[in-house]
Each structure stands twice: as structure tokens, then as C-alpha cells.
Amino acid sequence: MNPTPPDAGDHGETFLRTLAEHERWLAAYVYSLVTRTADVDDILQECKIVLWRQFARFQAGTNFRAWARTIALHQILNYRRAEQRRPESPHEREFIEAVAGEIERCSEQFDRKAEGLRHCLRKLPEAHRAIMLSRYYEERGVEQIAAQSDRTVEAVYRLLSRIRKVLNDCISRQLATGPSAAR
Amino acid sequence: MKANTTREWDARIERALEGRLRADELAALQAEVVRDAAVRAAYAERVWLHATLRAERERLPQWLETVEPATVAPVRRWVFATMAMAAAACVLLGWNLFRLGRAPRAEIVATLVQTQNARWAGSTLPTAENAPLGRGTLALVEGMATLKFASGATLTLEAPTRLEILSAMHCRLIEGSVTAEVPESAHGFRVDTSDLKVVDLGTRFGVTAGSAGNSHVFVFEGEVTLSDGKSGELRHLGEGKSFHVDAQPGVVGTEPARFQLEQVADGWTQIPTSFGRGKDGYARRGNLQSVGPQALLMVKHSELERSRKNERRAFLTFDLSKVRPRDLTEVELVLDPEPSGLGFSAMVPDSRFAVYGVTDEVLDQWSEAGLRWENMPASDDTGLNPAQVTKLAEFSLGRGASGSPLTIKGEAFAAFLRSDTNGLVTFIIVRETGETDPSGLVHAFASKEHPSARPPTLRVR
The missing domain is CATH 2.60.120.1440 (Jelly Rolls)
Known part of the structure; x- marks a missing residue:
């Protein structure tokens, strides 16, 4: 057993701090490109291992997110190959690459949008906030929410879709009026 | 025209996010995202919001400023999934960085x-x-x-x-x-x-x-x-x-995972103990009463005087009414090892187990609620009754053994199932190796009452 691992000094601490700062963003990035939660967990974990192993090569002061995006995308594409999963569609790989490219193109905009999200969530009416909590905090599916709230599946699906649209519109307006309004 | 089309794609995107598209619709959407910049931008915007909400799960109660519902923190279902079909519904537990506005804590612990x-x-x-x-x-x-x-x-x-x-x-x-x-x-x-x-x-x-x-x-x-x-x-x-x-009563045995008979690829059918008249349970030498429905099927063998009372055997019955036993050529038994909460694997060397089939079909009628050491099918205090059982297979669990489901195979399984006449088959699982220390491990496998793991399952074709 190695009592003082060579890598666990300042370097390790900087890594942990950086990872903690960007962890949710990284999870959101992977969730954007992978649908199955179990796959997301595996990929995120692999991704963190690679980030840690290659952290020495990351140059402080450069864009961590851009660097992490490259590694994560690589992990996602690799994971699919390694798992020999049947692709969801014949265009899956191009699809993932296209969406990843689009996210990269909009990355600054998305980062700014994230700041407005909190404000916009708070403006939702009570009933809609409860639905959001059910869907995203309690992680219930549309069917479960329908059963629990005595609505049809289709009605819940449409409601969720509408709430997300309202949120997206609100966030876009926030973006237009400047970050100060997002406080 | 253009607006209409985009709106249609918007609706499809929303359905895709909730996993509500058919495979062909999903393929069409993915192709369109690759082809059309406007659809791509719309998809990225919507998936970004959906993904961000998922990733920010732990902070949502604060952000939404609602009182946390009484049913917060749903039981996290953790399936030690290595079988391709055991889609693990696992969720990141997160870093508990609940306090907003503060720099995240990141010291090395x-x-x-x-x-x-x-x-x-x-x-x-x-x-x-x-x-x-x-x-x-x-x-x-x-x-x-x-x-x-x-x-x-x-x-x-x-x-x-x-x-x-x-x-x-x-x-x-x-x-x-x-x-x-x-x-x-x-x-x-x-x-x-x-x-x-x-x-x-x-x-x-x-x-x-x-x-x-x-x-x-x-x-x-x-x-x-x-x-x-x-x-x-x-x-x-x-x-x-x-x-x-002890586990709190009410935690175990309340909500059996409802796995049903399942047709899977290549002609296999999976029959869990939760299907039809299936049942599972175990008996412990030291218990006068039945242990009743439990989330775990515990198995232990010890010749040490101090732990003799902890001897445990597990019993599984599968309902074959939806398959034709006579036509089966391949049979596998899948068990999901779980931590029993009793003992340390460091205290037992690799352990060997045996699976027996109960040949006397009258004994398929044992009762899960009434299973006791005194009325175990085909076995008593001295061991299994050789006239009523046949040994089908052996398997081992190593020290620090895995939590991935075990698949136990053997030609004898198929022959045993083919001889069935009443639509039920019963297996007994015993540990053959003893232990050197009374605090040695009790092995456990998930039962059909387990809240998240895979119940004992018979795969046949």
C-alpha cells in the first residue's frame, strides 16, 4: 500500500476543485447526448477517470469545458462501440456528432442561459413547479406522473412539453435583457 | 410552410426527450437533425434544457422553492446490472453541494x-x-x-x-x-x-x-x-x-418487484420466481417460526458449534405453465448475489454451492409463508433427502465476490425440467463449504421481494 500517493497533492486538489465546479455542467453535456441514465452514469465515471489521468496535460487558464467536451464526446462514441450496442438508428453516430457540434457552437450562449434558469423556474406557477419536481427531482416518468395526478399520459406529456417551452422562452428573454435580470 | 414543419419537428423533439417516439420516428428525427440546421438548433436547445434539469436534480427543490414533498428521496433503485437486459435505473447521488452561492467544497478527503x-x-x-x-x-x-x-x-x-x-x-x-x-x-x-x-x-x-x-x-x-x-x-x-x-419490518417484503414472464432474444424465455405460482424463501435452523417473505434468500453452512443455528437453505419454485417443459433444450438459473449484511467475506474462503432439483413433485406445494426448518421440502435437520432430490449443478462465489448476477448452467437442468409433469419445479440451494470463523459470511441472493435487484430467474429455450 502506498501511504503517500504521488498525485494527491496540490495537483489533486486543483483537479477536484475544477471538477466540482464543472461537474453539473459535464453531467448535462453527457445527458444531452445519451438517453439511458445507466449509460450516462457509466460514461460520466469513465470520463472523470480520463479527465483525472490526463489532467496534467490540461493547461491551466485554457477552457476546461472545451477540453472536457472533447474527452466526453470521445467516451460517448467509444462507449457505444465497446458495449456493442445496437444503435438507436442508422444515423446515431452522425446524430451524436451533429448535436455535439451544435452544443459546442452554442456553448457560451448555453452557459449564460444556465444562469437564467433558476430565475425562470421560480416564475412558474405552483402547479407547474410541482410537475417539474415530480419529473426531474423525483425522476418519475410521464406514466407515473399521470397515475399520480389523475391525468392522462398524453395530457402530462403535453403539459411537460408546454412547461419546458415556457422555460425556454423565459430564458431566452433573460438572455436578451442581460444577466442582471437573472439575479 | 416552414414554420409548420418546424413546429412538427418541435413536437417530435419533445416526444423524443420523453422516450415516446417509435424507433422509425426517432430514426427520422435523428436524420433530420443531421440534415437540417434549424431542426438541429431546435433539438440542441430543447435537449440542453432537459439535460440541465436532469443534471441539476439535487438543487431543484431550492430552485423551485417548494416545500419538499413528503415522499422525497424515492428509494434509489440500484441494480447491479451487468446483464444487458437488466437496465439499471440508477441515478447519481450527487455531491451534495446544496448550498447555493458558495464555492463548491473540493478538498481532498x-x-x-x-x-x-x-x-x-x-x-x-x-x-x-x-x-x-x-x-x-x-x-x-x-x-x-x-x-x-x-x-x-x-x-x-x-x-x-x-x-x-x-x-x-x-x-x-x-x-x-x-x-x-x-x-x-x-x-x-x-x-x-x-x-x-x-x-x-x-x-x-x-x-x-x-x-x-x-x-x-x-x-x-x-x-x-x-x-x-x-x-x-x-x-x-x-x-x-x-x-x-434487523431490517425494519415493512422495509422488506412489502413491494415485490413485479418481474413478469419475458420473451427475450433468440428464443429464450425468462421465468422469475415472481411469475404465476412461483415462490422463494429460506429457512434457518435456529428459527422456530417461518421467516416469512424476505428481500434476501440467505444461504449458509457451518459445522462450527457456535454458528450451527445459523445454517440456512434457500428454496425456489418456478411456474412452467407458459412453456412446454418437454421441448426445452437449454436451461439456466440466474441468481443475483446481494450483501446479506451478515458477516464478512474476508472471513470465508471461496465458497462452493450446490443446486438440487426436487424430484418428488408433491413437494412443489410448499408454502412460502409457512416455510420452517421443520417442514422444508425434501430435506430435514440432517440434510437433503437423497430419494427426493437430484443434484443439478455446483457453483462458486469467490472472496469479495461480485454483485453481478450469476448464471448457473448444466445439462442436468434441462433434463430435470423435461421430466416435469405438474408445471412447477423446485430447487434447493445449499452452501457446501463451511467456514473457519463464526463471524463468517452469510451469502444472500435477491428474492422476488427485493426492491431493486433481479429475482431468481429461470432462462429456458
């Missing part, structure tokens, strides 16, 4: 110093050797791993184990087994389980927590203080002593 044959499931921390660990969770699916905390305490995890690291002096065992070695510098090091808090007073000790919520503490050296999570009662535990908390 521990280091992953050593791993042996380790395989990890979705952990929130990096799991490479020498990786620095902050607060977060580790999920070890196979093998063993050793953590060294900044306080000096060393913790060895035996798979399957999930551990949440809270600080250099404090961690929470969600399920599994850990042994701790605590030098003077780390006196006061604490391990919590759902029903116990164990505070170390400078020792070597082990803690196990069953996936169904029962904890067991064993002190190898020195002394610990522990407090029962329910009563808060404090007690000291000295060297060689152990303490056990």
Missing part, C-alpha cells in the same frame, strides 16, 4: 490507494488508483478497493458496496461491507449506515449494511461506540464482539 479486480458502477468520484477523492459516492460492483482518508483511517471495501464519503472522518455505508483500520490520528472516525452510527475509538472493525437495510458491526481489535439510529441508544462494543440491527 481520501485517496483511492489500491484496488483488486475492481469494477465500478456509476460513482460520482473518479475511480482510478491514486485518484484523489472529495465528497461523493463510490459504487464498487466487483473486487476490493482500499481508501486512505486524510485523517489516516484506512477503509477496505468489499464488493458489492456503495459508500458515500462525507469527510476525512465520516462516511456513510449505503450498502455492502467495509473494514476499517483506524490509527490514533483518526480516533473518532465514523461510519454510518441507515440504522447505525459507529464511532471508532482506535481499532480495526467491520461494518456491513444489507441492501434491505440491516446492519452488522464486528470489532476485530480495540473498541467502538455505536448508536442505534432508531433509539439513539449508545453502546460500547469491545474486541471480538458484534452487534446486529
